[in-house]
Structures are given as C-alpha cells and as structure tokens.
Amino acid sequence: MNLSDLQRALDDFATERDWHRFHNPKNLAMALTNEVGELVEIFQWLTFDQAATIMEDAHHAEQVRSELADVLAYLLQLANILGVDMATALHDKMTVNARRFPIPLTQGQAAEYGQL
Amino acid sequence: MNLSDLQRALDDFATERDWHRFHNPKNLAMALTNEVGELVEIFQWLTFDQAATIMEDAHHAEQVRSELADVLAYLLQLANILGVDMATALHDKMTVNARRFPIPLTQGQAAEYGQL
Amino acid sequence: MNLSDLQRALDDFATERDWHRFHNPKNLAMALTNEVGELVEIFQWLTFDQAATIMEDAHHAEQVRSELADVLAYLLQLANILGVDMATALHDKMTVNARRFPIPLTQGQAAEYGQL
Amino acid sequence: MNLSDLQRALDDFATERDWHRFHNPKNLAMALTNEVGELVEIFQWLTFDQAATIMEDAHHAEQVRSELADVLAYLLQLANILGVDMATALHDKMTVNARRFPIPLTQGQAAEYGQL
Numbered sequence: 486m487n488l489s490d491l492q493r494a495l496d497d498f499a500t501e502r503d504w505h506r507f508h509n510p511k512n513l514a515m516a517l518t519n520e521v522g523e524l525v526e527i528f529q530w531l532t533f534d535q536a537a538t539i540m541e542d543a544h545h546a547e548q549v550r551s552e553l554a555d556v557l558a559y560l561l562q563l564a565n566i567l568g569v570d571m572a573t574a575l576h577d578k579m580t581v582n583a584r585r586f587p588i589p590l591t592q593g594q595a596a597e598y599g600q601l
Numbered sequence: 602m603n604l605s606d607l608q609r610a611l612d613d614f615a616t617e618r619d620w621h622r623f624h625n626p627k628n629l630a631m632a633l634t635n636e637v638g639e640l641v642e643i644f645q646w647l648t649f650d651q652a653a654t655i656m657e658d659a660h661h662a663e664q665v666r667s668e669l670a671d672v673l674a675y676l677l678q679l680a681n682i683l684g685v686d687m688a689t690a691l692h693d694k695m696t697v698n699a700r701r702f703p704i705p706l707t708q709g710q711a712a713e714y715g716q717l
Numbered sequence: 718m719n720l721s722d723l724q725r726a727l728d729d730f731a732t733e734r735d736w737h738r739f740h741n742p743k744n745l746a747m748a749l750t751n752e753v754g755e756l757v758e759i760f761q762w763l764t765f766d767q768a769a770t771i772m773e774d775a776h777h778a779e780q781v782r783s784e785l786a787d788v789l790a791y792l793l794q795l796a797n798i799l800g801v802d803m804a805t806a807l808h809d810k811m812t813v814n815a816r817r818f819p820i821p822l823t824q825g826q827a828a829e830y831g832q833l
Numbered sequence: 834m835n836l837s838d839l840q841r842a843l844d845d846f847a848t849e850r851d852w853h854r855f856h857n858p859k860n861l862a863m864a865l866t867n868e869v870g871e872l873v874e875i876f877q878w879l880t881f882d883q884a885a886t887i888m889e890d891a892h893h894a895e896q897v898r899s900e901l902a903d904v905l906a907y908l909l910q911l912a913n914i915l916g917v918d919m920a921t922a923l924h925d926k927m928t929v930n931a932r933r934f935p936i937p938l939t940q941g942q943a944a945e946y947g948q949l
Contacts, residue, residue, distance in 0.1 A: 486688035488604045494637050496693065505764050510652040511859060514641050515761035517672075517674040518866045521637050522754015525630050529747035530739050533881070540683055550685055554694035556633075556676055557687055560669065567656055568667055571673055572602035578670035579614065588617050623878050627739070631877035634750045638870015645863035646855050681748060718920035720836045730927065733936050742884040746873050749904075753869050768858040772915055782917055785908065788865075789919055792904055799888055801898055803905055804834035810902035811846065818912035820849050826937050 488561075488572040495558060505566075513563040520559050524552040581586045604677075604688040612681045629679040635674075636675055640668040659671060720793075720804040727798045737798075741791060745795040752791055756784040836920040843906060853914075861911040868907050870902045872900040 499505050527548055529534050540546040564571045615621050643664055644652050655660045680687045730739050735824045759780055760768050796803045845864055847853050876884050888894045895914045 486604055486692065488602055488607065488688075491688065491691060494695065498698070498773040502702055507612050508650045510655065511644050511647065511863070512648060512761055514637075514644050515757050515859070515863065515866075518863075519754045519758040519761060520639060521630075521634055522751045524759070525634060525754070526748050528627050528630050529744055529751060531627065533625045533627060537682075539626065540685075549683055551688045551694060552692040553676065553680055553683070553685055553687065557673075557715055558694060560672055560676065564669055566653075567665055569669055570609065570632065571619065571658075571669065572604075574666045574670040575607060578667060578674060579610065582614070586618055597703070599617050627747070628877055631743070631747065631750075631873050635870045635874040635877060638867045638873070641863050642867040645860055645867060659928070678745075718836055718924065720834055720839065720920075721834065723879040723920065723923060726927065730930070732862060734934055739945065741881045742887065743876050743879065743881060746869075746876050750869055750873060753862075753866055757866060760859050760862050763859065765857045765859060769914075771858065772917075781915055782922045783926060785912055785915070785917055785919065786922040788908055789905075789923050790926060792901065792908065796901055798885075799897055799901070801888075801901055803901065804836075804839065806898045807839060807905050810899060811842065814846070818850055 489570055490586075492561045492565055492571060495561050501564060508562060508566050510563060510567060513559055513566065517556065517563060519560040520555040524549075524556055527552060537578065605686055608677045608681055610689060611677050615678060615681075624678060624682050626679060626683060629675055629682065632676040633672065633679060636668065636671040640665075640672055643668060721781055724797055724803065727793050731794060738787045740794060740798050742795060742799060745791055745798065746758075749788065749795060750790040752784065752787040756781075756788055759784060835903065835919055840909045840919065841914055843909050847913075856914050857912060857913060858915060861907055861914065865904065865907040865911060868900065870905040872897075872904055875900060 489541070499508060525544070527539070539549060561571060564574075615624060643655070647655070653715070655665060677687060680690075731740060759777070761772070763771070771781060793803060796806075847856060875887070875893070879887065887897060909919060912922075
C-alpha cells in the first residue's frame with residue numbers, strides 16, 4: 486500500500502473524530518515516545534535468541550505487530566501535521582546515507598561508522 | 602511510494618553493508634528509541650505555537666524531515682527482521698481502532714477514551 | 718535519604734529475588750525507556766496549564782509519583798551494575814555545567830545555549 | 834549525598850539561570866526522553882558481554898557516567914516542579930514492590946511476574 490495514502494487515511498481518521506485539536510507536534514512526539522516504550526517493553530528481558538524468534542509464538546507475534554503499528558500510526562500523524570511526506574523524506578535520507586556509507590568501505594563496520 | 606517496497610529497499614541497503622549482524626530486535630528497538638529521542642529534542646523547549654510553526658524555518662524543517670526519516674528507517678528495519686509487513690499491520694490496527702473509537706461517540710473526547 | 722543507600726537497597730532487593738541474571742545494561746536501559754514512556758503518557762495530551770497543575774488531583778498525583786519512582790528505580794539499578802555512584806556522577810556533571818552555563822551569560826537563554 | 838539536597842541544588846541552579854520558564858512538566862518529560870535516548874545510544878549495537886564490560890574502557894566509562902547524570906538531572910528537575918520528594922516516592926514504591934514480589938515466590942521468575 487502507498488505510504489502517502491496511509492498518511493491521508495490516518496488524517497481522515499483523526500478529522501472524523503475531532504482529534505486534531507490534540508495533535509500539536511509536542512503531543513504527538515510524546516505519544517510516539519510512549520508507543521516506542523510499549524514496543525521496547527516486549528523485548529526488554531529477552532535474550533538475543535528469544536528476541537530473534539519471538540514471532541514463532543502467535544500471541545507475542547500479535548502483540549509485536551500491534552505495537553509496531555501504533556508506532557507507525559503516531560509517526561505518520563506527526564508527519565501529517567508537519568506537512569511531511571514520509572516516502573519522500575525516507576527516500577532522500579537513503580540517498581544521503583548511500584553516499585555516507587559507501588558499500589565497500591563500511592561492510593561490517595557499523596561500530597566504527599555508526600548507522601543510518 | 603509503496604511501503605513494502607521501502608521495507609525491501611532498506612533490507613537491501615543493510616544486506617549490502619553487512620549490517621544484518623547487528624540487527625537483533627533488541628538492538629533495533631534501542632536504535633529506534635535513540636532516534637525518537639533526537640526527534641523529541643527538536644521540540645522539547647518549544648511552546649505549542651513554536652512547535653506548530655516549526656516548518657516555516659527552512660533549517661528546522663530539514664532537521665525535522667531528517668529525524669522523522671531516521672525514525673521510520675529504524676522502525677521498518679525492525680519490522681523487516683520480525684517479518685512484519687507494516688502496511689498490513691497498520692491497516693489491521695486501523696480496522697480495530699475504527700471499531701474501538703466509533704465516530705459519534707468519541708468526537709473531541711480523546712482524554713476520556715484514550716487514542717490509537 | 719542518602720542516594721548511595723538507595724542504590725544499595727535496590728541492589729539488595731534485586732539480589733534477594735535473583736533478578737541480577739536479567740540485569741544486563743541493555744536490558745535495564747530498555748526497561749528505563751519503557752518506564753519513561755509510561756511517565757510521558759500521563760502528560761502527552763495535556764495543555765501546559767493542565768500539566769503544571771496535575772498534582773492538584775489526588776489520583777493523578779499518585780500516578781505521577783509512582784511513575785517517577787519507577788524511572789528512578791531503573792536508573793539506579795542500571796547505575797548499580799555499571800558501578801556508578803550517582804550522587805558523585807551528578808555532582809561532577811553540575812560542576813561541569815556551572816562552568817558551561819555561567820550565570821550572567823545564560824539567564825533566560827536556554828534556547829540559544831541548550832541546557833544540562 | 835542526600836537526594837533531597839540534590840533536588841534542591843538543581844532547583845537553585847535553574848533559578849539562577851532563569852530556566853524555570855522552560856520547566857513545564859511536558860518540556861522536562863521530553864528532555865528526559867531525549868537524555869534516555871542518548872544513554873541508550875551508547876549500548877544499542879553492543880553485545881551483552883560488551884555492554885557488561887563497558888566501564889573497563891575509560892572513555893566509554895566517562896560517557897556512561899555523563900549520560901546517567903543527565904538522565905538523573907532531568908528526572909529530579911521534573912520531580913521538583915511537580916513537588917515530589919524522590920527519596921520518599923522511591924521508598925514508598927519499594928514498600929509496594931516488596932509486597933508485590935515476595936522473596937520466595939519470585940526468585941528467578943521475572944519473566945512470569947514482571948518487575949518493579
């Protein structure tokens with residue numbers, strides 16, 4: 486599905502419920518923080534192996550999908566009120582990063598070069 | 602642009618740079634936390650009015666776009682290693698939320714009913 | 718109450734419950750993230766005025782106190798396993814900041830100079 | 834050092850610099866989020882072993898101490914404007930948790946019982 490369409494659908498959803506009165510960037514950035522916290526909570530006590538295989542359990546898989554969706558929903562709503570098209574913003578960032586992290590130089594060197 | 606294509610492009614980007622060895626869900630959830638912190642930093646001392654008009658300043662607008670893109674990039678990479686198609690996950694969540702927050706009941710009542 | 722004593726009390730609490738096996742810095746940093754998210758959630762939809770007067774309501778006041786305590790508890794546990802005495806660390810930081818933000822220069826200029 | 838004295842010292846520090854005009858609970862909760870993000874960043878790509886031994890490296894140790902102090906500084910400033918004495922709040926929370934997680938029952942069972 487088209488990312489711009491998803492942004493628009495979320496905007497309509499908020500408009501229909503008169504939620505835009507709460508949608509200042511500060512408020513939405515805070516809501517995003519809170520949702521990331523809920524996503525992080527799922528993984529916080531797991532070993533790397535447990536984290537990597539979490540989707541094998543149907544209950545946890547549903548939880549993960551739900552929290553990922555909440556994070557995306559608030560991120561897109563924040564982008565909406567700031568007038569940012571996220572597909573374009575991500576595309577631009579990837580172009581910058583492709584130059585910043587050229588392939589032969591950075592292979593396996595995330596620690597030295599940082600990441601995205 | 603198609604959200605699934607963006608997820609795939611980020612996956613290729615990481616593969617080409619041998620970054621998947623760092624991409625455990627715990628690590629990516631932490632990277633996501635850090636990027637959200639950088640996004641929040643932009644808005645933390647602003648008034649509501651300053652936050653709502655931040656995109657009028659070209660320098661701040663570019664900063665905001667860049668941080669929003671970083672958050673999306675890590676969210677999609679986390680979804681990638683968990684095998685979650687984010688367009689489907691968000692669509693499912695919106696269906697659930699449309700039932701949870703029916704239009705006539707919730708108008709302007711975010712405080713009472715919570716949100717997304 | 719002495720901060721070092723509080724750190725020690727939390728350490729004993731974890732030892733008695735055999736929780737140290739979960740207390741890797743990554744795990745505790747994630748738990749801290751999650752608790753900050755819960756604290757942020759209380760304030761996310763409030764206006765500045767509502768946020769500033771939240772303690773006048775007994776129920777919310779108790780919620781705020783509880784979440785603040787959770788954040789401090791995880792921060793001190795993280796400091797414990799890293800062997801950091803937080804009273805000393807904060808004292809050192811305040812000495813640095815007193816030089817970085819001299820009084821006559823920075824008055825009312827947080828936006829220009831950043832903060833702590 | 835006494836935790837209440839630290840809270841008071843931070844309050845004086847902010848007063849002397851006229852920073853209280855920025856210290857709404859929303860703003861300070863956001864600043865706390867940002868500082869936690871910087872703390873998390875240090876650990877995000879590390880293995881459990883690397884994270885557990887990070888203080889053996891003098892440069893990283895100083896970074897960790899500095900970020901831990903920043904998190905505590907904003908947490909205490911947030912508590913200050915909310916009128917919360919953190920030593921009391923933490924003591925009360927530990928009393929609640931001692932009942933919630935009795936020693937013989939919970940040993941080694943954090944996954945089942947949750948934590949703090």
